[in-house]
Amino acid sequence: MNITRENRKWLDDLNLSHPLVIAGPCSAETEEQVLKIAHELKNSDVSIFRAGIWKPRTRPGGFEGVGAIGLKWLQKAKAETGLMMAIEVANAAHVKLALEHDIDVLWIGARTTVNPFAVQEIADALAGSDKIVLVKNPVNPDLALWIGGVERLYNAGIKKLGVIHRGFSTYEKTKYRNIPEWQLPIELQSRFPDLVLICDPSHITGRRDMIQEVSQQALDLNYDGLIIETHIDPDNAWSDAAQQVTPKVLKQIFTELKVKKPTVEEDDYNTEMIKLRASIDIADSKLLEILGNRMKVAEQIGALKKAKNVAVLQNKRWNEILGKMILEGEDKGLSEEFILRIFKAIHQESISHQEKIINS
Numbered sequence: 001m002n003i004t005r006e007n008r009k010w011l012d013d014l015n016l017s018h019p020l021v022i023a024g025p026c027s028a029e030t031e032e033q034v035l036k037i038a039h040e041l042k043n044s045d046v047s048i049f050r051a052g053i054w055k056p057r058t059r060p061g062g063f064e065g066v067g068a069i070g071l072k073w074l075q076k077a078k079a080e081t082g083l084m085m086a087i088e089v090a091n092a093a094h095v096k097l098a099l100e101h102d103i104d105v106l107w108i109g110a111r112t113t114v115n116p117f118a119v120q121e122i123a124d125a126l127a128g129s130d131k132i133v134l135v136k137n138p139v140n141p142d143l144a145l146w147i148g149g150v151e152r153l154y155n156a157g158i159k160k161l162g163v164i165h166r167g168f169s170t171y172e173k174t175k176y177r178n179i180p181e182w183q184l185p186i187e188l189q190s191r192f193p194d195l196v197l198i199c200d201p202s203h204i205t206g207r208r209d210m211i212q213e214v215s216q217q218a219l220d221l222n223y224d225g226l227i228i229e230t231h232i233d234p235d236n237a238w239s240d241a242a243q244q245v246t247p248k249v250l251k252q253i254f255t256e257l258k259v260k261k262p263t264v265e266e267d268d269y270n271t272e273m274i275k276l277r278a279s280i281d282i283a284d285s286k287l288l289e290i291l292g293n294r295m296k297v298a299e300q301i302g303a304l305k306k307a308k309n310v311a312v313l314q315n316k317r318w319n320e321i322l323g324k325m326i327l328e329g330e331d332k333g334l335s336e337e338f339i340l341r342i343f344k345a346i347h348q349e350s351i352s353h354q355e356k357i358i359n360s
Contacts, residue, residue, distance in 0.1 A: 001123075001150065001151045001154050001155075001192075003150075003154070003161070003192040003194050003195045004027050004194055005194050006053060006163075006195050007154075007159060007161045007194055007195065007196075008162070008195070008196045008224075009159075009160075009329060010132050010196075011162070011196050011224060011225075013076040014047055016047065018045050018254075018259060019219060019223070019224060019225045019226060019259060020047055020048070020196070020224055020225025020226070021044075021045050021046045021047060021048075021120070021225060021226055021227075021228070021254070022046070022047070022048040022049075022050050022086055022105075022225065022226070022227040022228070023041055023044075023046045023048075023050065023227070023228050023229070023247075023250055024037060024038070024041070024050040024086075024229070024230055025037055025050075025051050025052070025063055025229065025231045025237065025244065026054055026055075026202075026229045026231070026237060026239045026244060026304050027051065027052040027066070027238050027239045028051040028052060028053055028065070028066055028070035028074070028198050029048040029066065029236070029237075029238050029259075029266060030073075031072075031073045031076070032052060033171070033231075033232065033233075033325045034070070034073040034076075034077055035073070035076065035077055035080065036232055037049075037230060037231065037232055037247065038077035038080070038081045039080070039081060040232065040247035041081075041083065041230065041247055041250075042081040042082065042083055042256065044247070044250065044251050045254050046083065046253075047083070047084060048083065048084040048085070048086050048105055048116050048249075049074070049077060049078075049081070049083040049084065049085055049086065049329060050085075050086040050087070050105075050227060050229075051070065051073075051074060051087060052065055052087070052088060052093060052239070053065050053066065053067065053068070053070040053071060053074075053087045053088070053094075054067065054088065054090060055239055056090060056109060056111050056112075058285065059063075059251075062239070063238045063239050063324050066157065068240075069240065071087075071097060071098070071101035071103065072101070074087070074101065074103065075101050075102065077199060078102075078104075078257075078355055081227065082213075084104040084105060084238070085102075085103050085105070086103070086104065086105035086106070086132075086134075087103055087105075087106060087107075088106075088107050088108070088109045089106045089107070089108065089122060090108075090111075090112045090118065090122075091121060091122065091306075092107060092119065092121050092122065092124070092125035094122075095122055095125035095126055096125065098131075098159075099129065102182040103131070104131065104132060105131065105132040105133075105134065106122075106126070106131055106132070106133050107133070107134040107135070107164060108122060108133070108134070108135045108136060108149060110137060110138055110139045110166055110203075111139060113135055113136055113137065113139075113145065113146065113149045114138040114139060114140065114142075114145060116145075116148060116152070118137060119135075119148075119149045119152050119153075120152050120178065122153075123152040123156035123158070124155045124156060124158060126132065126153070126158055127156040127157055128156075128157050129157075129158065129160075130159070131159075131160065132160040132335050133153050133158050133160065133162075133163065133213075134161075134162045134163060134164050134196075134198065135149040135150050135153065135161075135163050135164070136163070136165075136166050136200070137163070137165055137166060137167075137168065137184070138163070138167065138168075139153070139178075140168060140169065141168040141181050141184055141190060142275040143187060146163065146184075146188065147188065147191075147192075147225075150163060150192075150195070150286055150320070151306070153199060157168065161196065162194060162195065162196030162197070162198060162224070163185075163188065163195060163196070163197055164198045164199075164200050164227060165180070165184075165185040165197065165198070165199050165200060165218075165223075166200035166203040166204060166334045167179055167180050167203055167204035168180075168181050168184075168201070168344040175210070176204055176205055176206065176210075177204065177205060177206025177207070177243070178203055178204050178206070179204075180204050180214070182217070182218075182221065182278065182279070182282045183279060183282060183283075185197060185199075185221075185223075186278075186279055188219065188274060189222070189275075190219075190232065192317065196224045196225070197223050197224050198223060198224060198225045198226065198227055199214070199218030199223045199225070199226050199227070200213065200226075200227045200228075200243075201214035201215045201218065201226065201228060202227070202228055202229040202243040202244065203243065204239070205243060206240075206242060206243050207242060207243060208234065208242065208243055208244060208245045208249070211228060211243075211245060212253045212256060212257065215228070215253065215257060216257055216258065216324045217278070219257060219258070219259055220274050220278060221226070221274065221275050221278050222271050222275060225316050226233075227241055228245065229244040229245070229247075229266070230244060230245055230246065230247055230250050231244040232246065232247070233271055234246060235247075256351075258302065261335045291346070291349075294346070294350070295349065295350065297348040298349075298353045298354055299353050299354065301354060302353060302354030302355070302356070302357030302358055303357050305329050305354065305358060306357060306358045312351060312354050312355055312358060313351065318347060321343070322339075323339070325339050326340070
């Protein structure tokens with residue numbers, strides 16, 4: 001796949017003086033709702049209006065979208081506001097209806113991206129189309145699967161391409177609805193620097209109060225734009241109420257976001273440095289999380305030793321760990337001296353945690 005400047009020309013043609021912003025409700029609910037939101041967004045930094053027409057739900061019984069009738073509402077909104085229109089498509093039938101109603105932007109959702117058969121069906125239905133097509137990351141952190149989705153569209157002759165980073169599902173409880181795993185979109189950006197990269201802070205956070213924070217992180221990492229769910233009455237939205245903001249709040253977010261504008265040659269260095277340092281920050285946070293989890297296990301071991309009246313220090317086990325880590329560290333380009341320093345410190349902290357449990 002040879003992604004070039006040509007594949008992002010659609011973004012350049014918008015002649016924006018700011019990052020691309022796609023906004024609108026999670027779901028199109030009524031004609032009145034769609035038109036009111038679109039009119040409130042038309043004089044802002046929003047270039048593309050989004051609305052869910054078909055909503056894939058995890059379990060049956062939830063609101064699954066108004067269906068094809070909503071496309072007529074989007075046509076009317078486009079005629080009245082001049083905004084481009086964007087929807088999610090999950091199969092060839094959706095694509096056919098979207099093309100018939102002159103939808104400008106189609107995105108493939110996270111649940112669809114995991115299914116190569118579905119992506120290929122959409123690619124075949126769009127073959128030769130001049131529509132803008134965006135691919136959300138798959139629900140699981142699989143970079144190859146994400147790239148594969150883009151490749152299928154590229155091979156079908158779709159020229160106007162981009163990706164949406166909406167975070168990844170996890171069984172762990174975190175502050176995010178879907179953990180960002182920033183290293184994956186950063187790797188994608190490194191491999192395909194001309195592929196338009198858009199962040200979806202609404203789905204990453206699941207909380208409207210965190211949208212600005214994640215949006216700023218994305219812009220600091222040189223993302224091309226944001227897709228933010230926006231509703232006139234978020235608390236009473238028919239889907240994903242907690243992560244939607246009002247048009248007024250959205251405009252406030254825009255005013256507070258800091259966007260780097262390259263003006264001198266050194267800015268290329270600064271932009272790259274921000275990305276690299278962000279990667280370091282992410283890795284450091286993961287290290288702390290892993291170390292915290294390791295100490296919790298050490299405490300469980302301490303409790304077991306206390307119950308069975310076993311000594312804290314187990315030299316044989318410690319020497320086995322150290323030898324293994326030295327060998328694995330060498331394979332990763334880490335010196336023996338460094339491994340010894342790090343794991344001795346970890347071992348001492350583990351002993352301290354165990355002693356507290358035993359002496360409690």
